[in-house]
Amino acid sequence: MMQVNGLRSGYGQSVVIHDLGLQAGKAEILAVLGRNGMGKTTLFKTLMGILPTRAGSVRVGGEDIAGLESYQRVAKGVAYVPQGRLIFSTLTVEENIRTGLRKSAKGRIPDEIFSLFPVLFDMRRRKGGNLSGGQQQQLAIARALVSEPKVLLLDEPTEGIQPSIIKDIARSLKEIRKLKNLTILVSEQVLSFALDVADRLVVLDRGRLVHECTASEANAKTLSAYLTV
Amino acid sequence: MKTIYRNVLGGKAGTLDVLVLAAILFAVFPFALDPFRLSLLGKYLCYAFVAVGLVLCWGYGGILSLGQGVFFGLGGYCMAMYLKLEASDPVSTKIQSTPGIPDFMDWNQITSLPWFWEPFKSLPLTVIAVLLVPALLAFIIGVAMFKRRVKDVYFSIVTQAIALILSVLIIGQQGMTGGVNGITDLKTLHGWDIRSDSAKYILYYASGVLLIAGILFGRFLIASKVGKLLLAMRDKEERVRFSGYDVANFKVFVFVVAALFAAVGGALFTLQVGFMSPSFVGIVPSIEMVIFAAVGGRMSLIGAVYGTLLVNFGKTYFSETFPSLWLYFMGGLFILVVMLFPNGIAGLMDSHVRPWLARRRGARLRNAETPADAPPVDSSLPGTATVRSPSPLAPGEGASTPRVQPAH
Amino acid sequence: MAKAELALAVEGLTVSFDGFKAVDDLNLYVDQNELRVVIGPNGAGKTTLLDLICGRTRASAGSVKFKDKELTRMPEHQIVRAGVGRKFQTPSIYENLTVFENLEVSFPRGRTVFGAMTFRRSSEVIERVHRVAEEIYLEDRLENAAELLSHGQKQWLEIGMLLMQEPELMMLDEPVAGMSVTERQKTAELLNRIAVGRSMIVIEHDMEFVENIAHKVTVLHQGKLLAEGSMEAVQANPKVIEVYLGH
Amino acid sequence: MSWFSEFGAILAMQGFNGLSVFCVLLLMALGLAIIFGQMGVINMAHGEFLTIGAYTTYLFSSLTTSYAPAFAPYYFFFAIAGAFLIAFCVGYLVEWGLIRHLYRRPLDTLLATWGLSLVMQQAFRSTFGAKEVSATLPDWLMGSVKPSESIDIPINGLFVMGLTVILTGMLALLLYRSQWGLRVRATTQNRIMSGAVGINTRRVDRITFALGCGIAGIAGAAFTTIGSTGPTSGSLYIVDTFLTVVLGGAASLAGTIASAFTIAQTQATAEFFMHGSMAKVLTLSAVVLILMMRPQGLFSIKVRR
Amino acid sequence: QQFPTTKVNTTKLAVTDGEVTVGQLHSATGTMAISETGSIQAERLAIDQINATGGVLGRKIKIIQEDGASDWPTFAEKAKKLLVNDRVAAVFGCWTSASRKAVLPVFEKENGMLYYPTFYEGLEQSKNVIYTGQEATQQIIAGLDWIAKQKNAKTFFLIGSDYIWPRTSNKIARKHIENVLKGKVVGEEYYPLGTTQFGSLINKIKLQKPDVVYAIVVGGSNVAFYKQLKAAGVTSDKQTLLTISVTEDEMLGIGGENVEGFYAAMKYFQALDNPNNKKFVEAFKAKYGEKSVIGDVTQAAYLGPWLWKAAVEKAGSFDIDKIAAASPGIELKIAPEGYVKIHDNHHLWSKTRIGVAQKDGQFKVVYESGLIEPNPFPKGYQ
């Protein structure tokens, strides 16, 4: 579904992502692991078109989207939940979700979103900025989901979320994946969560892939070795 | 001694900057320019005071005042009132119905000097008033606004409104203020004829010296903890508050300092130009003063001086050469500066001239030590989407606010 | 209540936003030298509680007493000067200043305008900065601009800035959010070290981390106290499992 | 006629006057409420966009007088449409050439647009001459309604009111009820993130800015009925316009309405009891005081942090 | 040569054998450009005509134009530049009192000669200025006398923009109304320059029902004032209005239909019927287009170069002191307004006319006074 080849990107003079290759199949959940500052966020931003691609290609369903603007990538089926949430704080919860809606939805928010995140329904008239950190995170996920993506990019979705909801998120991600045949890329620091959701894991180190394994063959010891050096 | 060198003069680069400015002001211009141009320059230097004050309050403090004309005007008016009283001695005003009061009062049937004019019979009181009146107003505005946490554009608009209020008031009370015409026909300062060529020279030099003194004071502030706190406040006001500082006090302080700069500029302006009018108090001049600072580089005290000179010379030159088209040039200049050199002349110096000099120096000393403090390269390319505030330690003043090495 | 023992006494604290009670008639007592962790579901009112204590949000009712000083009426900077330090949920440091300057600015001297003008970088200040920097693992980054630090280092720097103030009560909001596993461990060590001789309130969702540091745990739910006690007790509490930990 | 009924008539007319000042202020401010209130662009050239509208009306008027005199009673509606279109297009170009480079530096927009306003003023002067011009307004627009012997209600006032109500209503619907409005509000809050949820932010920015300018153009056209048309006419409005938007609380349309109402009533009432100059001072001081008490304006959108 | 340069120019002015340089100092930009453009044009026309007939003392006049930019300090700066740097032999310029006040010290100090075209408040007299417009009493008193007699007016409502000229003029008007005409001033109101909302004022007028509204509103406010008057139903069939601030130039912006029937008191109207004026209007239109209009100040500005030429020729020298001394008594028989003569006080003797505004933007002259002596410091009016 998503195929990344020779991707390079960075900030100003510094290159953060070096010739990175990656692929994720249909309905696959791929966890991107890595310590702080290893380029997870940079990778996701580049995939989303927020940072320009210096070299390489990004294919979604066979189509190269590397040259496109963010909003065009959304139209091609990529959705993004940024690290730090970045919800629209003066818009209400409902409006926040509606920003992600496709034209075909005619302004209606699908019920399944609210059944996935009931707290958002209770708070739908409240300003996004007034929500608690964890609530904002759920809002950001909901906002991404309503654009009916083929590929969902989640950057550290568990940051600041209460344990029970982390479990819920893991569950619902798997559910959504099944329901919509969604490809999910999720970056994580917390190994347990990654092992819980992912079908496959990759480890990023200084902008390069240094390890790759399926969830079943994943070995917590080797992985944490990569993550704690 | 060493701290003075470092904090006030700004180390080697900073000292050099000041020396260059002093050389330009005191050695180059007086000899290169005829007396008329030089007197124009003296006038521009007065505006430069405002611009330097704005660097402190806007560039460092993040407080954009669109009402600096108020303080410039108040300083100027205080000085003008003294000069006017001196020019209105009973002898030279004997044709009036009430001799001894300013002519415009006589035209407005005022028969005795209003009470608030009384102090301006004395030069010392006048000098005090020049500083105190604007400072007091700035203090009141500052306390009222900053304690209530009025900020950003809201504060800017409030200052703009105050500029408007004051100019409407001055114009409306023409019997006591001279109205739209302002206070004109000023002749002597304590008996000294301010209109003579020699007076112009002396005033020019005096302005230059005071300006440089002001810049040094500004540098001292910036290098002191106040400067760091201002930067910190602009960045994360909450954090400063939660480090135990009363943020409002610091804001009031820089605002008052900027007002004082403007007031001194205004007073010197009155002396050099020989009149003061409400057209300095209004909105347009206040915005122009901000532009001076922006063109010079809002983070650079010395840049502000160059910016003021450049804009005013540009205005004079273009309007002399193209009397009916010059607005295109000025408008274009502002747009270009903002678009191409967001850090003004100082930014231009640092991103282009200094590295170039450093390269040349480096080439000469190829095998000697590495070239001195080349500015850090700004790594954010246009187009990268991460929003990063433009480095507020704009290189222009970077030299004078060194990332100080803790002395071991 | 042995008041002398208490560092902080929160009683009947209530705040409502447009009718919604984010903190609701809350009582909370923190002993001297205690490290208290506050947990609770997202939106339980933890951050709001800290906001109320440090004066960022004004309470609708109730009292906050810190060493017998009533904080609810004091302006923020006075609360800080009284000895309460606060770290925000997202790292809040001065990106434009160096690490050294960040710490120096937080040094509790020269806090008035005049004081700041005459403030000199004495050897005492330098020494303190170095000591704190060592504590927060940043002694070799002192000259770097703070914006160049990694996320975790920024969090540490903010803690360091608090340490400079030598507060008697330190409040940290999710200090390890976004940190890697190693950094979490280092942070836990750091907190355990600096908790000596002062009281602390820490908010966190990472249970492993909480276990590492907590003397006592308070669970908030919908602005009210749900449970309080040792880590084990709380973790076993079915109500806490129901609303917070999950099955 | 008794003194009493006359007093009543003055009261009625004075009330109407307050309302019409309100509408004028609001109409002036609507465009800026989008450009500054929503987008955060401090557009000092806003007055010049009003001037574009006024000159467009003048052009339509002289064309009508020369080529189709019979059309004179109706041309004004087309002039309004024309004013919108031209101001919209100029705004579109300005956004493309200037504003889009400055979204990350809002205060700089103040300086750049100040330069722009100088250039635009000179352009008007070069094109239309330095002297004022006047559009010949249809007769029906310049009369007054007389509900009673001593009451005159100016039709142009009614017209401006009607226009203001319609425009405000449309704008409110657009901003708060349409998907487009949502995009505008999202974009202005976080341009990058908006792109990442699928909003074409560049288009939204450009259209939004142009729309604000277009509305200013309409206002300019409407103001030919009550004000002057010259190269610097627009600059007369700029301060009042900013005051109105800021006092309202930048991002809130309801705030702009409330603030226009507050300023207009203060001004109109004060003017009746004292000199125009003192009334102005009083009004401005009131604005300063209100801002002191409500630092974010009348209708601030309060969010945490 | 009859007038060798060394003889006619003893003070180092910019005078050569073939050329004499003069300055022109008006606002070409800013808010005042609206008003001052007419003056710029008229002065150029006069200078062209003088050059076409041989110049001054055999020398062609060269113009250096400077822009005062509607900003008084700029006026002072440019005046100084013209006098000190360019050494111009005369300056034609200024419009507002404030700009004149700003340049006056410069002219006195550097000894220059300014020809100032605007009707103004008086209270000034300088060796270095020739005032070619009317001072306040000339313009005001004759007009008030006429309207009081014609309309049997007893009550007056005075309105002005808030600055010195309207205030001083209204002061003179009030004294005249109260002391001479034995009438009553029922209201006196000032609005800041640039005000565009006059609803409250109009209501006050309606409440007071004065016999005459006496209006000195200027600039952009002018247009707003008359448009709103008309819209509020205050038209000439119901209300007498006399203004001294609306000329044909202002009518362009206001639109004739909005002032139709109101009176203006000026020394000059474009519609004046005399041969001088016919020639002047023709020449002006030939140079600046059929649509251009000429107001009072424009005509007064046109007088400037001619009066200067006459003074130079009378003095036989370009020296400022000599032409200042030679100026009093100079007569100009070709003046479009008819006949003018320079008074000892450097103002002009002139007539005052009353015009009724017409729909087409012109005035119909309905009254003409005799020649009035200029009196910038009127006794009993201060």
Ligand SMILES: Nc1ncnc2c1ncn2[C@@H]1O[C@H](COP(=O)(O)OP(=O)(O)OP(=O)(O)O)[C@@H](O)[C@H]1O
């Ligand atoms: N705006 C920026 N400008 C310059 N360099 C940056 C910027 N943002 C990040 N970097 C650098 O890029 C590298 C990768 O950062 P990135 O945020 O992608 O890491 P990450 O793996 O997401 O870390 P974390 O787990 O902390 O979120 C880091 O070294 C960081 O310092």
Ligand SMILES: Nc1ncnc2c1ncn2[C@@H]1O[C@H](COP(=O)(O)OP(=O)(O)OP(=O)(O)O)[C@@H](O)[C@H]1O
């Ligand atoms: N200014 C406000 N206006 C309206 N509601 C608010 C405001 N501040 C907080 N709230 C609400 O109060 C509740 C508590 O928020 P708070 O941020 O304290 O939660 P928290 O416990 O810190 O959650 P998290 O663990 O997710 O950070 C939330 O439901 C939030 O929406």
Ligand SMILES: [Mg+2]
């Ligand atoms: Mg990251």
Ligand SMILES: [Mg+2]
């Ligand atoms: Mg929280």
